[in-house]
Amino acid sequence: MSERSMIHLDRVTKVYPGSSVPAVEELTLGIEEGEILVLVGPSGCGKSTTLRLINRMIEPSGGNIYFDGEDVTDVNPDLLRRRIGYVIQQIGLFPHHTIGQNIATVPKMLGWDKKQVAERVDELLDTVGLDPAEFRDRYPKELSGGQAQRVGVARALGADPAVMLMDEPFGAIDPITRDRLQNEFLRLQAELRKTIVFVTHDIDEAIKMGDRIAILGERSVIRQCDTPERILAYPVDDFVDDFIGAGSTLKGLNFERVNSLDLPEYPTMRLGDSLEVGLAAFNGGHQEWLLLLDAEGRPLRWLRRADLTRSEGQLRDRGHPVRAHVEPNATLHDTLEEMLNSSTGASVVVDKRGRYLGVVEIRQLVEVIRELRTEAKEHYEALEAAST
């Protein structure tokens, strides 16, 4: 929250004429370069108003707004807005202009030459996954909702602004297309590293899109502003807890990956090993199951102790098949899902070639959750200690 933030709001207030209660009250917030900060909160909390104060679509009644250290509270708002990409839910493409002309709007206003503008239009259409030759000369009425939203994003990126403001950009799109657009947008952002303020009322979208999330209460008061992981692990008060809703622990598992776990020793034996090897492995620990691997080290069967000593049939036909396995970059959420599908309540971790790396059990997930909570709690206690 320093002067080095890309966008810095300093005690920004908005009081509408004729209203005694401010819509936004003394909001101080820093948005760091290259991050997506999501403003999320119940409807009517003033999150859209807050967003629109940043590009001064709404003029603040008090406080200051800084861009990269420069006070922009009183500069010409039209010139300011040409430096900021702006995407709204209804998109608002110009219906009388072609897609190309729409995307060229800001570059043209900034006086780019024709060739430069044409190249930029094609480049941006490519960037958002639309074929320039096919779409450049079409009109907005010929686009589907998802295509129009892509063009809206391309238009906002027109003059390569460092900052983008997005007001529920995927709010009016069907869930399947929305999911795809969100993923595409995140991939795009990984390359572009824009500084983005993103408004939504959907906590799941906030968790998915945000590097940080600011949960706003009435009058746009920040109730909690942190990474999604920490907010899910440690909601600071009942308001935040209510807002993120049930299942926050489960959602939190989306942010942790298998390769962050220490995988403990687990009894295994290979096909072709003698039964003694297997029995010895059991004796070493107190596990109920042993994992049978093939000659390449790929997991085959879950075996109980009794399966080893039984005399009838091949070893590879005894016990239960290994159905559930994950790769090291899988999220713990997916791992849990696999675990629940598994006959043994454990999920086997394998490398890309399917070779055994280790086993994840439910108690390791419980441990991770406990650690996340402790870490978040200590973080907030440290903050509190520092502020008193």
Add this chain to the structure above:
Amino acid sequence: MEGVTSWLGYVGKNYDDILQATWEHARLVLIVIVAATFFSVILGVLVQRNATARAMSLSIAGIFLTIPSLALFALFIPLVGIGNPPALIALFLYAILPILRNTVTGLDEVSPAVVESAKGMGLNTWQQLIRVRLPLAWPVVMAGVRVSSLLVVGIAAIAVLVGGDGLGTFIQGGLTRLGLPGSVESVWVGTVFTVLLGLVLDAGFALVQRLTTSAGLRI
């Protein structure tokens, strides 16, 4: 049948005069429509977002339409003398309402999201009007222009009573000589050519409307 033949004979004999009068009539209408379009679009833009000003200007423009045309034409003689000037002023006042009303409606119908995004990209108020709001309202404005032109073509025939020219001269001439040879034919010339002129002008404005409307707005 005999009437039609004698009428065609009359037209053939007075061909030059009829063309001349039609041209004068068209000129009256075109001057009035161009002036009324400029005036009404500017007024419409100014009053659209102010409920009081908008209601007032629409009411006044409506009142002009209810003033009997004969009286309205004559009212301006003391101010500008006789001839075409009083006719032009009266026709101008008649032409305002359809264009003004359609300008206001057309601007109302521009999607707020489009204006919001225009403003958000840094178009100033003037650029928003010229590049976005007016082009989007334009097909509706042009529909108003076409209604006005049809209205004015008919009423312009009265110009002759205040000393103006146009096809009204044939109607008035015929009426004052009623019963004499060629009088009925003369009235018919005035009527038929006024109607034809109205159709031609409407077709012309329809073409202008099409040429000045973006392909993205055509249905």
